[in-house]
Amino acid sequence: xxxxxxxxxxxxxxxxxxxxxxxxxxxxxxxxxxxxxxxxxxxxxxxxxxxxxxxxxxxxxxxxxxxxxxxxxxxxxxxxxxxxxxxxxxxxxxxxxxxxxxxxxxxxxxxxxxxxxxxxxxxxxxxxxxxxxxxxxxxxxxxxxxxxxxxxxxxxxx
Amino acid sequence: xxxxxxxxxxxxxxxxxxxxxxxxxxxxxxxxxxxxxxxxxxxxxxxxxxxxxxxxxxxxxxxxxxxxxxxxxxxxxxxxxxxxxxxxxxxxxxxxxxxxxxxxxxxxxxxxxxxxxxxxxxxxxxxxxxxxxxxxxxxxxxxxxxxxxxxxxxxxxxxxxxxxxxxxxxxxxxxxxxxxxxxxxxxxxxxxxxxxxxxxxxxxxxxxxxxxxxxxxxxxxxxxxxxxxxxxxxxxxxxxxxxxxxxxxxxxxxxxxxxxxxxxxxxxxxxxxxxxxxxxxxxxxxxxxxxxxxxx
Numbered sequence: 001x002x003x004x005x006x007x008x009x010x011x012x013x014x015x016x017x018x019x020x021x022x023x024x025x026x027x028x029x030x031x032x033x034x035x036x037x038x039x040x041x042x043x044x045x046x047x048x049x050x051x052x053x054x055x056x057x058x059x060x061x062x063x064x065x066x067x068x069x070x071x072x073x074x075x076x077x078x079x080x081x082x083x084x085x086x087x088x089x090x091x092x093x094x095x096x097x098x099x100x101x102x103x104x105x106x107x108x109x110x111x112x113x114x115x116x117x118x119x120x121x122x123x124x125x126x127x128x129x130x131x132x133x134x135x136x137x138x139x140x141x142x143x144x145x146x147x148x149x150x151x152x153x154x155x156x157x158x
Numbered sequence: 159x160x161x162x163x164x165x166x167x168x169x170x171x172x173x174x175x176x177x178x179x180x181x182x183x184x185x186x187x188x189x190x191x192x193x194x195x196x197x198x199x200x201x202x203x204x205x206x207x208x209x210x211x212x213x214x215x216x217x218x219x220x221x222x223x224x225x226x227x228x229x230x231x232x233x234x235x236x237x238x239x240x241x242x243x244x245x246x247x248x249x250x251x252x253x254x255x256x257x258x259x260x261x262x263x264x265x266x267x268x269x270x271x272x273x274x275x276x277x278x279x280x281x282x283x284x285x286x287x288x289x290x291x292x293x294x295x296x297x298x299x300x301x302x303x304x305x306x307x308x309x310x311x312x313x314x315x316x317x318x319x320x321x322x323x324x325x326x327x328x329x330x331x332x333x334x335x336x337x338x339x340x341x342x343x344x345x346x347x348x349x350x351x352x353x354x355x356x357x358x359x360x361x362x363x364x365x366x367x368x369x370x371x372x373x374x375x376x377x378x379x380x381x382x383x384x385x386x387x388x389x390x391x392x393x394x395x396x397x398x399x400x401x402x403x404x405x406x407x408x409x410x411x412x413x414x415x416x417x418x419x420x421x422x423x424x425x426x427x428x429x430x431x432x433x434x435x436x437x438x439x440x441x442x443x444x445x446x447x448x449x450x451x452x453x454x
Binding site: 030 | 213214215216217220221223224226227228230231235242246247250251254255257258259260261262263264266267268284298329330333341346347349350353354356357387388389390439440442443446
């Protein structure tokens with residue numbers, strides 16, 4: 001095979017391979033946005049373990065389809081062993097994408113282990129931790145805060 | 159000939175999950191190994207990978223909660239709703255402009271009711287700033303600098319580096335290779351004990367020993383990047399370090415014993431700044447800081 005043909009195949013292979021790949025949500029809750037931007041409109045909310053079909057990739061954002069709707073989700077929400085083709089060929093997995101975290105989630109440090117720790121250490125203030133985790137920043141409120149403060153969200157996340 | 163073989167194998171390589179699978183697929187394709195040998199090698203590689211598996215983000219979250227609970231067993235929270243609202247808005251603006259905007263349960267920012275000047279980042283995204291630190295900063299951009307530095311520790315998972323390798327290996331060994339549906343009593347006892355040790359490893363590094371210079375310099379560098387991306391003035395980060403340096407002459411311990419020399423940090427930060435002079439701050443940003451800082 002001539003070298004130009006090989007280069008041609010190598011160049012277009014990632015595009016062909018990307019469509020149809022499934023990725024999983026590795027965070028408790030995340031959002032699929034209309035545009036690759038955290039302040040864009042919400043298309044769908046997804047939860048830990050949800051499987052999304054990967055359509056395209058732009059910087060740190062992945063274009064996905066979920067339950068018939070498509071939009072953009074930040075890659076730090078996702079996990080997949082086959083996430084980035086570059087990692088297969090170069091052989092250096094990116095820290096966020098090298099393991100299927102969802103598949104091994106039922107093992108290791110789980111809520112069951114935390115409960116055991118709480119029982120043996122009642123002095124640890126988990127009630128306050130829960131209170132801190134209840135602090136929520138609403139999208140509209142953050143949008144307004146950013147705008148009024150002369151701040152910004154970089155395009156496509158960075 | 160080699161190029162032709164590679165092209166023929168490409169469709170199969172794309173489906174490979176690991177570098178080992180890529181190598182064994184090539185090995186079979188080129189006749190170097192048999193398909194039986196490939197399967198054996200792949201199985202061994204999967205086992206080895208499981209044994210060496212990193213801490214998942216869900217586990218990172220539970221470790222972070224444990225570290226936060228331990229910090230909160232020694233400190234009270236500053237329950238001032240306006241301040242909590244304010245630091246969480248600044249923090250989330252910076253987080254979405256960082257390299258890791260999404261963690262398992264997101265970023266949460268809280269204020270510890272102590273005059274000590276300090277800030278801590280628990281793995282997974284719970285970030286503490288003390289009331290003493292709030293009193294030290296002169297404007298929203300400096301406050302953002304404190305939070306951006308802590309977010310840098312979370313994005314790079316610096317806290318998890320404190321966990322003893324031997325302890326983590328024991329966790330993975332305790333779990334075994336079979337996908338058990340529930341832990342046995344002994345397994346759970348062992349994991350709870352390992353969980354306690356893990357929390358202690360991270361807590362000691364965060365609160366007592368400090369992360370180490372390289373991680374601190376990296377967090378400073380990332381802070382400048384996320385401040386700039388968010389529209390904050392990165393030069394104010396240098397001013398923040400100056401204020402910390404001035405406070406160091408009055409106080410000792412705490413943040414001053416867990417962080418590298420302030421002069422060194424300022425020198426490095428100066429080199430990383432692209433703008434020679436500070437950016438103008440919006441009048442709204444000045445006003446909202448003044449209003450809320452009067453209550454600290």
